Amino acid sequence: MDDDWWLQGSLSMANANLAAVRNSAAVFLEGLSACTSDRRERWTLEWITVGDRYHASAEAAFENNLRDLAIELWLSALTAFEVARQLACSENPAGVNVSNAIERSFTALRSCAPQQVERVEIELFDRVYSVGYFCPTAHHERPGPVAIVISDEESSPEAVVARLLPAVNNRILSLMVVSGEDVSKHRMLKPEAFLAIWLDYLQCRPDVDADRMAVDGEGMAASYATCIAASDRRVAAAVCDGGLWASLRHRANVAWMTGVWDLVSESARTSSLPLVHRIPCPIFIVVGGRGPLDEQNALEFKAGCKLAGWDCSVVVSQVAGEVENFVINDDLTLDWLEQKLQLRR
Numbered sequence: 001m002d003d004d005w006w007l008q009g010s011l012s013m014a015n016a017n018l019a020a021v022r023n024s025a026a027v028f029l030e031g032l033s034a035c036t037s038d039r040r041e042r043w044t045l046e047w048i049t050v051g052d053r054y055h056a057s058a059e060a061a062f063e064n065n066l067r068d069l070a071i072e073l074w075l076s077a078l079t080a081f082e083v084a085r086q087l088a089c090s091e092n093p094a095g096v097n098v099s100n101a102i103e104r105s106f107t108a109l110r111s112c113a114p115q116q117v118e119r120v121e122i123e124l125f126d127r128v129y130s131v132g133y134f135c136p137t138a139h140h141e142r143p144g145p146v147a148i149v150i151s152d153e154e155s156s157p158e159a160v161v162a163r164l165l166p167a168v169n170n171r172i173l174s175l176m177v178v179s180g181e182d183v184s185k186h187r188m189l190k191p192e193a194f195l196a197i198w199l200d201y202l203q204c205r206p207d208v209d210a211d212r213m214a215v216d217g218e219g220m221a222a223s224y225a226t227c228i229a230a231s232d233r234r235v236a237a238a239v240c241d242g243g244l245w246a247s248l249r250h251r252a253n254v255a256w257m258t259g260v261w262d263l264v265s266e267s268a269r270t271s272s273l274p275l276v277h278r279i280p281c282p283i284f285i286v287v288g289g290r291g292p293l294d295e296q297n298a299l300e301f302k303a304g305c306k307l308a309g310w311d312c313s314v315v316v317s318q319v320a321g322e323v324e325n326f327v328i329n330d331d332l333t334l335d336w337l338e339q340k341l342q343l344r345r
Contacts, residue, residue, distance in 0.1 A: 018166060021054075021076040025083045026327035030318065044087040048101060051080035055105050062112050071116065074109040075166040078102065079327075082163050086323045106162045117161060120176075122201055124186060124194065132178040132198065133161045136207060139172055145212035145341035146174040147239075148198055152219030153180045160218065167330040173338050176202060180221035195228040203234065212236050212341040216333060222286070230278040237340040239284045239333055242312065244301050277310070282340050286333065288317035
């Protein structure tokens with residue numbers, strides 16, 4: 001790829017709107033291939049520069065009482081910084097700079113528009129609390145659909161909110177981002193009990209349609225989404241693993257103990273279908289990227305669901321090398337959630 005094609009014109013001058021920035025990011029990530037560490041570091045720094053320019057423009061707009069423009073510019077900055085975060089290697093000092101930049105823009109956005117992100121604290125049990133972030137839809141005419149997004153344990157809820165805010169901007173869908181780490185660390189609560197507390201909270205909000213609540217588990221948290229979708233009929237749609245990851249782990253453990261590796265038998269392919277049978281809502285499985293599942297197992301699983309008459313969709317995460325195309329992947333997931341929840345109106 002031409003190293004500098006994406007940094008030309010309005011993007012380099014922080015004049016492009018949010019849609020153009022997200023499109024540039026998606027095209028850049030889609031064209032990304034294996035590259036040297038030096039080139040990757042260069043691209044990381046250049047995307048940080050783009051984000052810094054948008055952040056500075058947002059501050060100027062805010063000082064001039066151009067609040068709506070400032071919000072869009074900060075969302076553009078967060079998009080650019082997320083590209084840099086995806087590019088940054090763990091041993092690269094630029095990774096620390098990216099995290100600080102994301103936190104800076106996220107904090108500024110919340111100060112400028114507190115209604116964009118609402119910090120919510122709920123009591124799980126006696127003096128034990130969990131924190132989440134509610135991102136309401138811009139369409140407040142009547143109660144609307146909402147999705148609980150469960151962060152992967154490797155990502156903080158704040159980082160997930162910063163990544164998703166530009167993607168959910170102007171959608172009909174609200175988001176409630178909660179911590180996947182909180183799900184696993186409170187051993188007194190099973191995942192489904194923890195998430196049911198958040199469903200209870202959302203059900204009481206006047207801006208939420210309690211008949212259109214979904215769950216979205218990112219990465220390894222997809223199994224948590226499966227648990228709550230199988231146990232709570234308030235869940236109208238689920239981005240989850242359908243029990244497939246637990247089934248694969250179980251089969252691997254059995255194979256390791258017995259020395260018999262029969263991973264392609266018919267029984268192996270459908271061993272997690274009984275759990276899906278308990279999920280009354282449509283499910284969406286993302287393979288690759290942040291998730292632990294591979295394409296072959298997921299497609300075989302989908303075929304089994306189709307034969308059984310269950311609503312299951314599978315999408316392959318867009319990844320170039322080790323870098324995920326988060327723009328395309330997030331849009332695919334949010335599009336699916338909106339479509340399924342709209343059908344329940």
